[in-house]
Amino acid sequence: MYHPVLRQKWDVIIDADRCKGCEICVNACPQQNLELSKSINGLGYHYVEFNFHGKRGDCTGCNICYTVCPDYSILEVVSGEEAANGS
Amino acid sequence: MRWFQVKRLLMGAEAIAEAAVDAGLEAYFGYPITPSSEIMENLAILHARHRSDKFKVYFQSASEVESINLLMGAGAAGHISMTATSGPGLSLMAEGISYAYTSEIPLVIIDVNRGGPGLGNVAPEQSDYLFVTKSLGHGGSKGIVLAPSSIQEAMGQVRMAFELSFKFRMPVIILTEAIIIHMLESVEQDHQFPVNVETSWSARGRKNGARHLINSIYLEPSEFREIKIKLEEKWKAVEPLSECFMCDDAETLFVAYGISARIAMEAATDLRGRGIKAGVFRPITLNPFPGKMLVDAARNSRRIVVIEMNEGQMVHDVQYWVRRDVEQIPFMGGIYPDTEEVLEKCK
């Protein structure tokens, strides 16, 4: 259930199975790159999804979403080069 | 190399303390309570004198509640730990014993009986029998209960308690009374090696392997049923122990444990001199109760007399196993059995 690797500057790796849809990361993201999905996960919650192009601009890789997520649903914020080149 | 044996005149508390350290005691936690405090005092001296390299931790706790949890901590980390207490303290420890039973934590408690219920008095009684054998903590927890009748035996049972507690990973209680702790007897000290215990299950950090879980919560009923079945099977493997003293042809069979048994043995010898065939059956493990051995010993007896220093507690167990009339001579309030009185009633 991890996100596919996107060829962009930053990627937020989300474990959607852990997400409980508390929206803390959604409201903590300065660029509003995160939002809840329309579908639900195994726990029955609308899980969070990452969009590189947010309402206020592109993801800056600030790591705030990783820091505030209480459910360890956001596993890692990786840079795009790393994501594209990594094996 | 031959281990030398020496005979010394020792007080019960001193002998038990030395036996515990020699058997490999690693941690002692305790809270003073009469009549068990002498065990703690003696261990304090042995610890200060570095009698054993293994005996590293000696700790006076803030309450019996804390004592039992300190024991659980040391036990969960796989170290041989012990405390000594008396009835009122054991009541407070019941909570921890229950957790330790389900979590499978080995620990050893020496319970020096005193007069009860309540504060009672500090004279010897055997009033904790039902508590330690039938209701040791909530939720049906239990522990192996050993009852020594002499200082020499108590010393051996400390070693045995350490081995049993780690073999079955459950609490072991040595149920004794103020007489054994405070009297002086000539004992032989076996300078044996400390006991070897298996500690691969213990929580000391996962050390690059699988983690160790010492846990007593199982919210899934089907999972907890499996755990309880496992605990019960483990319990069934514990072997009961007993001693028969002239039981074979005994027509009058005394059933007694601890110091009462020694007094009963004296009475039985006396009665034999007067032409009455008397014998004594002494349970060494009170839990599990050696019921089948008792039935076997009581085959030829006409009278079964239970002698204990309380209002009649073991008599229920005896009655349950032999299934016929059982007489009892109770000694209550801290009065210990008097041979004359026993003889008077058994003429």
Added chain:
Amino acid sequence: MQIKQLSAVFPNAVNSYCPGCEHGLLLKFIAMALEELGITEKAVMVGSVGCSTLAFKFLNIDYVQAPHGRAPAIMTGIKEVEPEAIVFAVQGDGDALSIGLQELIYAANRGIPVTVFMYNNMVFGMTGGQMAPTTPEGMVTMTTPFGRNTEKSGPPIYSCELLSGLSRPSYIRRVVIAPKPVQLKDRVLYSSKEANESYKAVVSALKTQMMGGFSYVEFLGTCNVNWKMSILDSKKYAHNVSAKVYPPGLFRDRFGVDSVES
């Protein structure tokens, strides 16, 4: 690509907390701190009774279950026989300050090198929101339907101030772990400062333990379910009420592991 995951967390484990609860955040910070300090392999967690009990399903480290309130005593027992182990407990306010106050005070007063992370949400969480020793005056709970009356039940217990009266604890700190909601023109923005501060406190507390001192950190968190509030309202309440009743600060830092001034 390989996704880096914390080694102290089970790969597919979901923590048992309600959405929006910072208790899970605390467990994550502990896992992160263990990884950062390289002590995951020798860590032993002592679980208390309450919402922290089920942490063993989330954290992949050695775990000993303590009876209600007795975690500091169990930790003392482990640390005495295994001085090399890193021993810590996550306790709730009811567990640490109501039933287990004696054990906590004695462990602190002896200066046993262990760490207590106390999650203060001002109610008993797992049993359904009853009054805790930390419930502020006037707060409505299940057992105080008209608000806590401090005339009868006494004022709330200030644990950091209480432990500061002892000489042996080496690190005492109170932080707010709930993110602060900031009202912008068109939306609410959660600040990440609190989470970062809390993480630093977790690291400092564990460092203090490694240096041989007793450490205690109180986290002011929320319990939106039992406070009967939305997640956003509970965060506001934590900052407007909790943080006013329990002022955050660094009460003691003997080894200077923390440079943050209160």
